[in-house]
Amino acid sequence: MAVAVYCESIIAVLGITKTGDCGSYLGLPYLIGRSKKDFECFNLALLAKECWHIIFTPSSLVALCLQAKYFSSGNFFDASLGHKPSYLWRSLLEGRNILSLDLHSHVGNGLSTKI
Numbered sequence: 001m002a003v004a005v006y007c008e009s010i011i012a013v014l015g016i017t018k019t020g021d022c023g024s025y026l027g028l029p030y031l032i033g034r035s036k037k038d039f040e041c042f043n044l045a046l047l048a049k050e051c052w053h054i055i056f057t058p059s060s061l062v063a064l065c066l067q068a069k070y071f072s073s074g075n076f077f078d079a080s081l082g083h084k085p086s087y088l089w090r091s092l093l094e095g096r097n098i099l100s101l102d103l104h105s106h107v108g109n110g111l112s113t114k115i
Helices: 002-014 036-056 061-070 086-101
Strands: none
Touching: 002 086, 036 061, 036 086
């Protein structure tokens, strides 16, 4: 029951429409509509989720490989597109843009805040 509520909340946030049948379309669950906008929203949500994973688990193999190739001297948010980037890196930067729309920094006690 909790999974269904969780799926419904994701659908509401992403603005995805239900198709009405219980089948699948191109291997995607029936919860995702068949319009191009629905596919784009679903794809961007998955890319933003992967960016979240890269940020909060920097010791993962994917994060370490991307860091070595694309942002070895900085962090993920300061990384640029670079020269001849892969399709994966271009896609992740789109996910990073979506993710950064709603991220906010907390100052806390101010000791580690750079001005």
